[in-house]
Amino acid sequence: MIPLHKPFLEEDDKKVLLETIDSGVIYSGGSVENSFLRELKDYFGVEYAIAVPSGTAALELAVASLNLKQDDEVIVPSFTFPSDATAILNQGATVKFAEIDPVYFNIDPESIKKQLSPKTKAIIAVHYAGMSCQMDQIMQIAKKAGIKIIEDASHGWGSRYKGKLLGTIGDIGCFSLHATKNITSGEGGIFITNSKKIFRKAEIYRQVGTNRYDFLQKKIRKYQWVSRGSSYYLSGLQSAIARNQLKKINKITQDRKNIAQLYLEFLGGIKEVVLPQLPSECDPNWHIFAILVSSRKRDQLIEFMKSKDIETAFHYTPLHSSKMGRKLGYKKSDFKITNTVADSILRLPIYPGLKESDIKFIASKFKKFFKNLTK
Numbered sequence: 613m614i615p616l617h618k619p620f621l622e623e624d625d626k627k628v629l630l631e632t633i634d635s636g637v638i639y640s641g642g643s644v645e646n647s648f649l650r651e652l653k654d655y656f657g658v659e660y661a662i663a664v665p666s667g668t669a670a671l672e673l674a675v676a677s678l679n680l681k682q683d684d685e686v687i688v689p690s691f692t693f694p695s696d697a698t699a700i701l702n703q704g705a706t707v708k709f710a711e712i713d714p715v716y717f718n719i720d721p722e723s724i725k726k727q728l729s730p731k732t733k734a735i736i737a738v739h740y741a742g743m744s745c746q747m748d749q750i751m752q753i754a755k756k757a758g759i760k761i762i763e764d765a766s767h768g769w770g771s772r773y774k775g776k777l778l779g780t781i782g783d784i785g786c787f788s789l790h791a792t793k794n795i796t797s798g799e800g801g802i803f804i805t806n807s808k809k810i811f812r813k814a815e816i817y818r819q820v821g822t823n824r825y826d827f828l829q830k831k832i833r834k835y836q837w838v839s840r841g842s843s844y845y846l847s848g849l850q851s852a853i854a855r856n857q858l859k860k861i862n863k864i865t866q867d868r869k870n871i872a873q874l875y876l877e878f879l880g881g882i883k884e885v886v887l888p889q890l891p892s893e894c895d896p897n898w899h900i901f902a903i904l905v906s907s908r909k910r911d912q913l914i915e916f917m918k919s920k921d922i923e924t925a926f927h928y929t930p931l932h933s934s935k936m937g938r939k940l941g942y943k944k945s946d947f948k949i950t951n952t953v954a955d956s957i958l959r960l961p962i963y964p965g966l967k968e969s970d971i972k973f974i975a976s977k978f979k980k981f982f983k984n985l986t987k
């Protein structure tokens with residue numbers, strides 16, 4: 613079976629894991645995590661980084677650090693993983709869904725403008741598939757409205773927009789280290805910011821609502837419970853692997869770029885397939901290679917590929933039309949483009965190590981499927 617994803621793990625990842633076990637520094641906050649955070653800050657060129665147990669936890673910290681009140685609203689695309697909306701709801705704020713654009717499947721700045729209200733406090737810009745949102749326009753909207761931008765760069769490790777790494781453009785960047793992501797520690801997440809105020813709030817929240825961070829910095833003699841919070845830590849074992857993976861990010865990104873190029877070449881010319889486009893201001897990491905096909909044929913195509921030992925997948929069930937979205941008062945017809953994309957998107961296998969012959973094989977099966985249809 614050619615799988616959809618495969619984590620890029622090598623002998624040296626095993627080695628650092630075993631070394632960490634031997635050293636005993638398997639916990640959060642030890643020397644392994646401190647080195648990882650230092651290297652992350654250097655890599656991103658940011659002031660503050662926090663390692664957390666998931667991308668979802670990073671998003672929760674991001675929303676929690678904004679001091680939202682019950683009626684405050686946060687705008688988020690409906691075409692995303694539930695983590696973005698859940699993070700908003702968990703802080704007692706209101707989710708305002710927005711539409712995506714039909715080409716890159718990212719939040720549409722015009723739709724953001726329509727959802728803005730005096731209660732809006734933030735926008736979550738999800739960089740779908742590692743392709744940047746239109747950040748100049750989104751930054752302008754946020755600046756004018758006086759609201760914050762959280763970048764959900766869970767897919768965006770190593771991607772750039774106008775030369776800037778995703779996650780470093782808005783107020784807060786959130787990343788996932790889940791096994792399906794470009795670099796991984798199995799599970800995990802990263803929160804980055806240049807704001808001391810946001811960082812301090814996030815540190816209190818993730819350390820069970822205590823000022824333990826100040827205590828560890830030797831600024832206070834005892835720490836105590838000061839606020840609401842939760843327990844969001846990445847173990848030393850996970851930090852060790854993630855740190856080693858970060859060292860290989862350029863190679864991993866380049867491998868994915870090469871694979872995407874081959875897909876574009878071999879799938880080009882199949883008239884039933886809409887290939888991804890590449891805007892000049894974006895340098896994506898090709899976390900996902902997604903095409904559009906007829907919604908009437910998509911599920912049949914997934915089954916056909918499966919019968920040829922090729923894993924392909926659809927996603928997301930739009931949040932606005934999910935059970936929870938409907939509970940929030942949305943109805944399926946609310947976001948037409950989101951619905952159309954969700955019904956016709958197809959994700960193809962992409963991971964370092966996927967060979968040119970595999971891609972040729974996959975492309976040949978696409979051709980066969982569409983040829984059979986026209987018979």
Ligand SMILES: Cc1ncc(COP(=O)(O)O)c(C=O)c1O
Nearest residue numbers: 666667668693695766788789790
């Ligand atoms: C866009 C997006 N945001 C957030 C997440 C959550 O990341 P995690 O699984 O690490 O909690 C995911 C997970 O796949 C995602 O795709």
